[in-house]
Amino acid sequence: MKLLLTDSGVRNASILAALVDLLGKPIAEANALCIPTAGYGGPYGDPGGPWRFISGQTPSPMTELGWKSVGVLELTALPSIDKERWVSWVQEADVLLVNGGDALYLSHWMRESGLADLFPSLRDTVYVGLSAGSMALTPRIGEYLVGWKPPTGDDSALGVVDFSIFPHLDSDPERSMAEAERWAAGINGPAYAMDAQTAIKVTDGDVEVVSEGHWRLFDPAS
Numbered sequence: 001m002k003l004l005l006t007d008s009g010v011r012n013a014s015i016l017a018a019l020v021d022l023l024g025k026p027i028a029e030a031n032a033l034c035i036p037t038a039g040y041g042g043p044y045g046d047p048g049g050p051w052r053f054i055s056g057q058t059p060s061p062m063t064e065l066g067w068k069s070v071g072v073l074e075l076t077a078l079p080s081i082d083k084e085r086w087v088s089w090v091q092e093a094d095v096l097l098v099n100g101g102d103a104l105y106l107s108h109w110m111r112e113s114g115l116a117d118l119f120p121s122l123r124d125t126v127y128v129g130l131s132a133g134s135m136a137l138t139p140r141i142g143e144y145l146v147g148w149k150p151p152t153g154d155d156s157a158l159g160v161v162d163f164s165i166f167p168h169l170d171s172d173p174e175r176s177m178a179e180a181e182r183w184a185a186g187i188n189g190p191a192y193a194m195d196a197q198t199a200i201k202v203t204d205g206d207v208e209v210v211s212e213g214h215w216r217l218f219d220p221a222s
Helices: 013-023 048-055 075-080 083-092 103-113 115-121 177-185
Strands: 002-006 031-035 069-072 095-098 126-130 164-166 191-194 198-203 206-211 215-218
Touching (some): 002 013, 013 198, 031 083, 075 103, 083 115, 103 115, 164 177, 177 191, 177 215, 191 198, 191 206, 206 215
Parallel strands (some): 002 126, 031 069, 031 095, 095 126
Antiparallel strands (some): 002 198, 191 215
16 A cells, blocks of 8 residues: 555645646546444544544545545444455445544554555555554554543554554643653553644655654654
8 A cells, every 4th residue: 555644634735736746647537435433432432533533524634635535444344245356346446535533443444444555555545544544553652642442452454564653643631742752661662743734655665754743753763
């Protein structure tokens, strides 16, 4: 997959240009599947959050960008659906738009549904994550950010990328750079802190920060 891991959706022209570059065609010619699942997880999940994400009623632009078509893929429903049907839906999509919410709840259901098993085969698919939708692809989210507790009992996510993400930098006192530094000290690997105007673009293993805001890389190896 080609990845665009955003903090708060497609918030500015730079992130939008990165998305179009990954798609290789205009947004109006691309078919999207949105995945609202993470919005149900965690202590602050409620039914209104997934609806706002699906309907484009949030300040984090994702589904409302002008796609050719938008469908909904609810991961918790997939185990009860014929696998060949939903796999074909994923394979036919140009882009997966993945909601924020709880990253460990999302990564759990990506595994349980079988979607995570498909990822290596989706070479031309663009994955756009929003906050937890981005964090779910990292090796760990860090104990500081754990909400929903998975059956494994730890903070491990899917490990599609080799870095972790501290989202919503400077959005409130609990997301200050000082808090990001404390969080990164427990990650023991590369980690990015980023704000609402920042995204991370990953193509064939190449990592590029796309930002009109503030971000920082914590790398214990440097």
